[in-house]
Amino acid sequence: TSKVPVVGPVVGQVAGALGSATSGGGDLTGTLGSVVGTVTGAAAQVPVVGPVVAQVGDALTSVTSGSGDATGLLGNVVGTVTDATSQVPVVGPVVSQLGGALGSVTSGSGGLLPLTSSGGAPMSSAAMAPNNVAMASASPAAVPVVPPPSATPTGLIIGNGGVVGTATQLLGSTESSIFNNSNPSGYITNGSLKVSNANFSQGYSTLNLLGLPVVNSTPVGTVLTTVGGTTLGGTGSNSHLTLIGGVTSGNYISNINNGAAGGLLGLVLPKNAPAWASTCLNVLGVLKESCWAVNAAQDNQVLVGDGASANGSEEVVIGTNASHTLPTVDASKAFPGNGTNDPNNPTGVPTADYAARLGHSVVIGDGASGTANAQTIIGAGATSSVANSVALGFNSNASRGEQMNYTAYGLATPQTSVGEVSIGSPGAERQITNVAAGSANTDAVNVAQLKGVAATADNSVQYDSTSHTLVTLAGPASTDGGVTGGTTITNLHQGALSATSTDAVNGSQLFATNSSLVKYMGGTTNFDPTTNTWTAPTFSITSVAIDGSTTKGSYNNVTDAFAAVDNSVNTINDRIKNINEVGSKYFQANSTGPAANAKGTDSVAVGPSSVASGASSMAMGNGATASSANAVAIGTGAIAQNGSAVSIGNGNTADGDGAVAMGDPNTATGQGAVALGYNNAATGQGAIAMGSTSIANGASAIALGDSANASAANAMAFGAGATASMANSIALGAGSSAVIGALSGYTAYGLTAPQTSAGEVNVGNRQITGVAAGSAASDAVNVAQLEAVDNKANSTDKLAVKYDADTSGDPTNTITLTGNGTGSQVLITNLAAGAESATSTDAVNGSQLWHWTQDTTNQYSNLSLYNDIQNIHPGTGSVKYFNVNSTGPDSKATGSDSIAIGPAATSGGKDSVAMGNGANASADNSVAIGAGSVADRANTVSVGSAGNERQVTNVAAGTAKTDAVNVGQLDSAISTTTKGNVRYDTNTDGSINYGSVTLGNGGTGDTTVHNVAAGTAPTDAANVGQVQQAMDWSKTYTDQRFDQINGQIQKVGHRADAGVAAAMATAGLPQAYEPGRSMAAIAAGSFRGESSIAVGVSTISEGGRWVYKLAGSADTRGDAGVSIGAGMQW
Structure with a gap:
């Protein structure tokens, strides 16, 4: 009865789109019968544009017997669609767009949703009647409300069988390759739903009048409710999906209605969840469902690469088989709801659109993968399993993630991190280079900054030895008591002044002390700070005789002055002995116990x-x-x-x-023996037990700390729970245990001789820091010494020919060719011919020797009497090609088959040859060539003697293994074998500087030594891990030392407090006040938790002029004191 505008070519376009879809595979099955009849009975203004139903008939008549997901049958829809009572606006271009997208589809396409009857069974012609088209009951009980339009639907698919543009645009045969039988599983899926012509750019899809999914790349935007109560859903926000060869994986929130009957993206709530009063699905008045509008969990993805996949929102995944897969969460658990049906605010379910999304990650690289929220993963094979983390580089792995309240090196406050940045993986770490110097607390630091810290540490003052008993400052040595030379320590805080203080004092304290001495000593005492000289005092002392008489004397030193006082005191003591021992009214006791007995x-x-x-x-x-x-x-x-x-x-x-x-x-x-504290026991001469329940059992044993135990002679246990049970052993630190003790005849690393130790020191697996460089054989060495020794390591290539070394390791003038170390002879080949002269020290090669032999043979063969001439008398003539010019002694060939040629030449070895003036070949098969040459080792060729070596020059390059090599070959071999080697530096004269090794081959950058194992021997290099451990140990040790110093300061404070209490107790002693009377007194004092008791005796002379006092005190710190005084009043 109301307006029913229908835009013209709607069904006509449907006909064009579906007319040829017959009997294909894929997802469209069933038979759509003829839709005939006319639209009649529309009252009032019902303009109908074009032959709507007629074209529908043309569109659906030939759609027959397809297979796939569309399992229902739409029977013959006949009759007249009547009684349209409400407005049914239909936007024209909807089906027009379908026509452009699906016109050439000749078979069923993936992703078209099944059509079933309202009872859930496939539709048939018998099951259908006019106004009875419905979605399957397999649709979820609650489906999402289509939210209002917010963005233009878009979609991009590029790759094999790709689609470019909107749903209205297909390129060539790609239409068929995506939607025909060759793609039964679908090229692309959105969750479990295949991307097809019906859901390619799917945001919030609904059903059109015919029960087929509407592609909302061009939003419908209006609602059709007039024809049989049919509702056509409005436009909705799109799930933007950009795919380049990628494949979307299943949603990480399960039970999202992406592919279920109804084709809607949204949240399937539990069956008992409240339903919103708003209707989101109403098809011809048959099926009406209320639902919640929940945005999909796969919004805004960019997938590039074969096999690239993701299941979250706001994702960028680029690379072959790259993936970002979030763990599955069931929607019913993520959005529970079982409250009352309240359209405004139902309990447990959001009232507005809710974005059920995680993801927000970037994954780039072949095979790169991630499994958590907000990740950045770049690099082939890079992986991460923790949120808010970054993995950079090939096969890098970030698996630690955020850390709560962790302990960071060098910081005492617990730290918290939001994620992790990894540039490698265990066993495949990377350097970070070109790092700028950090300035803020959270900046990275570079090696230059670390070196700066090390340089600062180099200027620190260190102990002379590990015993920590001596510190020598590095200034010039002083020979005049520090007037010149030495090192001045300035800005030194005042040290504590007490009988037990070990603090350093500064100049002002010493000056004050000297000034006080001048003041208190009085008289002519004086101190000149400029010249550091004293003026002796003059003391005037009045001595007391036994009869009470006095004598005044003058003394110029303290010793004599106090000796005079001592004599007077002794006299006073003798007089005090006469004091009645029954007591005094000023000394009282309140007790009924037995009397005291002195x-x-x-x-x-x-x-x-x-x-x-x-x-x-x-x-x-x-x-x-x-x-x-x-x-x-x-x-x-x-x-x-x-x-x-x-x-x-x-x-x-x-x-x-x-x-x-x-x-x-x-x-x-x-x-x-000393036992101080609570329930301590010190047993043995000089044993000390201090703390609580500590035990020192043994001569000179020391146990300090709660429950510390030193149970052997000279054993020391320092720290709570420390145990030293072996003689001469030390347990240092809480929980330390020294139970091994002295060893005899044990094998020490790096030493062959058996070793013996006097005892053991155990620090409880702690680092020892602040170690000064050792100098004696038994001193400990520090890392600096290890590094210095490591720098002296010889890295000469095994193939290099080296000079022999003497016992000091210095090169000599001999070279021994050891070859492969098996003892076989070494051939020198390619040896150039050496110079042949009386002064030549060159090595000769085989060709020279052969030619010489040939020449000699030829010369001798030309002598007819070669084998007959004996004892030729020296003359002035010569043999052609062989001349001798000498008047020296005859040669001697005493060895079997030996040859001696030249004045005084001697060949004493078997098969030896001596050639030259004074040449000597004394070893078997040896050859001595040249004047003075000596061959005293078997099977050797000598061209000189010790101190008179010759070069072998013009040596051709050797080719066989036993050939001699020349300098050219040697230089080439050295150049080849030493490339990339680390070598000692050389001095300006070319000699080796065994104290220096420079890395980097003269380059401007630093050189990093990798894979340095932890050093174990004194000469091993230390790696960064050991340095860090040393720094950690140093910090721990420093903290401990500060604690110890603090404890010592507290101890000094306590003793000072006890001293004040003793002074107060002594000051509180009353004294006699009447002439001729005496008084024995006792008093107690307390100051800041410490106590003391004092006893004293005083007397006044009969005339009342002299007063004498003697007092003694003892405090709770174990200190005792005595004071004596005498005074004269007038």
């Missing part, structure tokens, strides 16, 4: 049951016992015995002369 001479016992039985001993505290002379026991149950032992703290035991036990409780047993 049984030893000059002993002090303070506290219930305390016993001081040793002479000059002190026992202070409940049950404290000091049983030996000079022993000190302070604290409840403290015991000091068997010598001048000190035990301070509850339950401590110090057993031995000089033994010290401080803390709660500790045991120090043995002369000089």
